[in-house]
Amino acid sequence: MKLRTLTLGLLSASALAFAAHAESITIATVNNGDMVRMQKLTDDFTKANPDIQLNWVTLEENVLRERVTTDIATKGGQYDVMTIGTYEVPIWAKQSWLLPLDKLGADYDVKDIIPAIAGGLSVDGKLYAAPFYGESSFVMYRKDLMEKAGLKMPDAPTWDFIKQAADKMTDRANGVNGVCLRGKAGWGENMAFLTAMSNSFGARWFDENWKPQFDQPEWKKTLQFYVDLMKADGPEGASSNGFNENLALFQQGKCGMWIDATVAASFVSDPKNSTVADKVGYALAPDNGLGKRGNWLWAWSLAIPAGTKKADAAEKFVSWATSKHYAELVASKEGWANVPPGTRSSLYANPEYQKAAPFAKMTLESINAADPTHPTVKPVPYVGVQFVAIPEFQGLGTTVGQLFSAALAGQSSVDDALKQAQDAATATMTEGGYIK
């Protein structure tokens, strides 16, 4: 027994010793093309900082979110840099879970970060995460089908125009659906799209006193329009389509229009994978003339958890990965079209980038058209365009997403879905102490 205890003790001691040796920082990230590319280019960083070693942990988005939340809430200290989105940053910064980034270096040029993005990552004027790539959403459409329909897509279409164009483009006999939109339930799936869309219909999740607003006519208009549009012109089984499913449909030429993340532009215009690469046009997300468009704002960003013991090394890395120098590095190795988009104004002013990325102008305009601090027509007590930056939103957003997905699938009526959403939101907000 003694011997075994001793062996166990020795083994765990050696395991500890192994972990403590060398200044290595652990970076948690998701498996997106831009992130994978960054991992390949880290030689540039380690050459300049030979005393810092980088360890990567790549995880599926939801697993990553759960892992980093567990670690940060318990101050486990497993990660020194974590990839999080604009949803987490304001919430976690308020909890003092993140370190403010104030030592990014003299040549970092914080002012160059696109203001809408920087606003979403700051609390009380302090930047808590550096954007690695940013995105909004916009309309991607088939120029050839639009022409065939005898229509011309304006730069800033209205929802009525989208409906009209979708009706004309739909040709189900030939497998063409006028419009493809997200239907898969989830706060980051259909609710990202529907919440952004509802902003342009004048709807909001909560009024100034955190009272849920699903019983208001604006939400009814939003959801009814969405369900009707998808029934008439959407693909079959749309209630299980997320980003990747719609991407595949669009690449195979089965969608006339697709309203989704601006980052999709580089996929649909890539001739290697897309059969319609040379036929894609871009336009701003639709509106209803109320002063807000239906586009969102998201930035995968690098943040440093408060529990880290290697804050300086971590900040050096964050500064490198989100710098102008990194953009130039990617451009020199893989071309300007592969530079992570949506974070720096200087990138969009660069003529070489404009030439390499035909969607550059529309992407920047879309990002600028989103304002996370004033996302809706009527005033709201929260931050966030396609989400509400409160901890309860992940659970509530997904519940409401399931109700709306069921309405799209025809399992419930629009009125029923909205009523249940109102009840669920009221219960959550009462429980959370928002409604007194």
Add this chain to the structure above:
Amino acid sequence: MARAVTTRHKTIATAAAWIVALLIFFPILYTIITSFKSEQEAIQGFNLIPSGTFESYSEVQAQSGYFKFFLNSVLLSVGSTILALLVAIPAAWSMAFSPTKRTKDILMWMLSTKMMPAVAVLFPIYLIFRDTGLLDSRIGLMVMLMLINLPIVVWMLYTYFREIPGEILEAARMDGASLWNEIIYVLTPMAVPGIASTMLLNIILAWNEAFWTIRLTTTDAAPLTAFISSFSSPQGLFWAKLSAASTLAIAPILIMGWFSQKQLVRGLTFGAVK
């Protein structure tokens, strides 16, 4: 006539067995097929004939080294199994050969720990691991995997041990064997098929465990489950790459299962016919 009926029954039974086996194996087969498709093919709907590209495999290998994860999987599954046997053999032995009124209750209580969802104890376990410095360590994970599989190991061994006539042990005692001698020289050799199949099953369970192995590791101790998880992408097509990663991750255990089939089946049916 009777023979004809038997043959027909046999054919039907064989066909039925094949169908069931195919149904069970199909998800794995489809994963393997998908791993030889391009990303476009993979998402295009049901198709059993891949274009036969190895693109996904080379991309998966280029993106993250397989071997490090593989080594961790081997160490964790074998290590946790050895730990589990060290604890479970004495436990099962005492319950099988010196049962008390409460033995059944103890067994049920052990099993009841398997009925709780793992996530319910995520935070307490995470805090214990944090405070003992065991996060992302192989030894910590070995202990964890040992603990979660222990009820099954004890139960299996208990069932096997019960099949061994107590008289043989008594005879050994009459010849002057000590307690340890009795366990090591008499009981263990007789229970080898049972122990072997328990061991194999436990290795498989530990190899496939995906809740704790992902949540308690970051880089140093991460096994193949973490390797698979890294290929799912929120933006971009990934089914073929994910399938290639899964195929690489399950191949070793599948091959091991194949070779030890006889032992596994013999152990599992040990004592079934009296």
